[in-house]
Amino acid sequence: MSPTVVVVRRFLRFVFIMVALVGVLSGSAVLVGPHLVTVVSAHRSDHERINLKPLAERSLIFDSYGNLQGTMTNSADPQNRVQVPIDDIPDTVKWSVIAREDAKFFEHSGVNVRAILRAVDANLESGGVAQGGSTITQQVVKNSLVGDEESLSRKLREAFLAVELERQMSKDEILERYLNSVYFGGGAYGVQAAAEYYFRKDVEELNWAEGALLAALIRSPNDYDPFRNPQTALKQRSLVFDRLVVTGHLTEEEVLVWETVPLPTEPNRPVPPYDYFVEEVKQQLLSDPRFGLGATPAARNRAVFEGGIRVYTTYDPVMQALAVQARAETLPKSEDGATFEVRNPRTGETTFGTQAIASVEPSTGAVRVLVGGPGFEHWQYNLATKSPGRQAGSTFKTFTLATLLEGDGNDSVVHVPSDTVSGGRCTFKFPGEEKPYTLSGNTGYTTITKITQVSSNCGYMRLSQVAGVENVALMATRLGITSELYLTDSDGQPTAPPWNLTLGTMEVTPLDMAAAYAVFANDGLRNEPYMVERIEDRNGKVIYQHQAAPERIVTQQTARLVTEVLVANVTGGTGRNARIRSGQPAAGKTGTTNDATDVWFVGYTPQLATAVWMGAPEGAISLANAGLGGATGGRYPAKTWGTYYSLLMDDQPTVAFREPDSERRGKSVGKIPYEVGGSSQPRSSRPRGSTTTTTPGGNTGTTTPGGSTPTTAPPATSPPASAPPDPGG
Secondary structure: OHHHOOOOOOOOHHHHHHHHHHHHHHOOHHHHHHHHHHHHOOOOOOOOOOOOOOOOOOHHHHHHHHEEEEOOOOOOOOOOOOOHHHHHHHHHHHHHHHHOOOOOOOOOOOOOOOHHHHHHHHHHOOOOOOOOOOOOOHHHHHHHHOOOEEEHHHHHHHHHHHHHHHHHHHHHHHHHHHHHHOOOOEEHHHHHHHHHHOOOHHHHHOHHHHHHHHHHHHHOOOOOOOOOOOOHHHHHHHHHHHHHHHHOOOHHHHHHHHOOOOOOOOOOOOOOOOHHHHHHHHHHHHHHHHHOOOOOOOHHHHHHHOOEEEEEEEOHHHHHHHHHHHHHHHHOOOOOOOEEEEEEEOOOOOOEEEEEEEEEEEOOEEEEEEEEEOOOOOOOOOOOOOOOOOHHHHHHHHHHHHHHHHHOOOOOOOOOOOOOOEEOOOOEOOOOOOOOEEEEEOEEEEEHHHHHOOOOOOHHHHHHHHHHHHHHHHHHHHHHHOOOOOOOOOOOOOOOOOOOHHOOEEEEEEHHHHHHHHHHHOOOOOOOOOOEEEEOOOOOOOOOOEOOEEEEEOHHHHHHHHHHOOOOOHHOOOOOOOHHOOOOOOOEEEOOHHHOEEEEEEEEEOOEEEEEEOOOOOOOHHHHHHHOOOOOOOHHHHHHHHHHHHHHHOOOOOOOOOOOOOOOOEEOOOOOOOEEEOOOOOOOOOOOEEEHHHHHHHHEEEEEEOOOOOOOOOOOOOOOOOOOOOOOO
């Protein structure tokens, strides 16, 4: 028999079915006559290969313990779906759906002629479309291939493709596709999401009453919603029970028992990704191609919201809860434990102040805690991670300390904590600046450790000139500060760091500060802070795994000396409020800017580095406007930090910091560049690896190994005027 004859016979065999089908779908079989050409053209190929696109599937974000933290779906078409294999779907669900939607599913070949004829009779009797005759296979074709447009061509093609689909897929494969694709209301697509939404269970746990309700919902999820229309839902569930009796899957006696099972009363909606940490992870997934989710923003968008990926993060909910608890216990003038009222002097209106907290594990770089503000539902801008951040104040002095102690590898320029410098009143005349720069002092000639303990601004201005301001900026960047530390000229091009950089005049974020201090806790090795541990696709295949790549930033000796100084600051300096109740040693530095607009404490133990910032998110508002005159980093953020770590370390063994090697005896740091009466530029103030040059106009400058020649002084820009006061901070 020729292929042409086979095609003709198959076509003729379908003609009667198509006549009845159109009668069902259009309300009258009479309409078929004028459309025979359409019937022929609708059947494009005898064996058209059918490719069903993957179903959109929700993606999930988990914490470091494997607990679900958020469900990500496309906001334009939020398909809450997770696919399950047919073997995991119980008979209670499968047979309920089949009994309701297509009792002859395992007997027909894609189109049920008898069901169509019954529907025709019902429609003729009702004078409209009272009943459909579509099989489960036809519904799969409609939902996945041809849509629901009311056209003869589409309706006929649905039937032809249903027959072809039955040739290419098994009954179980078709049923699996259907049960995973059908909509059940409440944003739930597929039986697993529906089981979670209505019953808070996995689908494999559903009983006959629950399976029957899901089957009843398919035809009209909104009308039969058990939460809004319980009586209608009960009636529809009873109709499914009746069908289960007819098909032999339940007896009438069993139905009497299942009818007594109450309907669900409250939906279980998916957890939205409305949290600072989860939102930060989501934004990283969408923007960063290194996670392997696609080379373009559109591809990454599909992978994140429709790809069914599983994202395992570094987030520790226990630590997060303790950080929030510590803030609630220590935040001044707060009624809700997260905010306090502040008057904005620029507008006269009342705004709020809060704290942001970020914690990084030094040994790995894992970000464990992000308290980005008062609560994501109230304030979605993440104060812990977003740039521009807030001025660092004297917490930036630690980077000057590290630069000074690290030197450039030449023993003649390496300093030690017992070296001495004056913390008294200071005046500098910087190249390119018209007026001298003067600060009041708060201590005499003493050691670097003592200068740090009292957070002497003049002491650290002198130290930063000895270390080299540009070297300090380079050190901060290498440690992990990602925000801009250079001033810019009138064209917006970077020139040089401000002369008072050491006083924290440039903006930073809490996460960057925590990650930078973590380097000292980890003996000078930097692990880049990260939040995504692993990503799996919908089938469980690992498509991304974080790989540690520690980088040495400073020597072990430098890291341990910095720690030695910062431990002294906690035990007997401005950071005393950060002491931990259990006796666990801690190291850290306070920071307080001009008018107390930003107050900080950044510190660490061997196990964890944390930055606490406090201020008004609207920016540059003195905390005196909150009735917090005299607010300092040592008074408030240090107390929050100490309370947080006391809660965290309460039942943990004490872990000591590693001791530095013995060091030489202290000596004077020598003459100070640019200080009125001081020397001009000693060797140690140049960027490491550079050679001294003279710029046009005679200013001393530097040439870096890369060949560029930035001027040491910003030629046309004054240093930021904020940030000095910290003494006592």
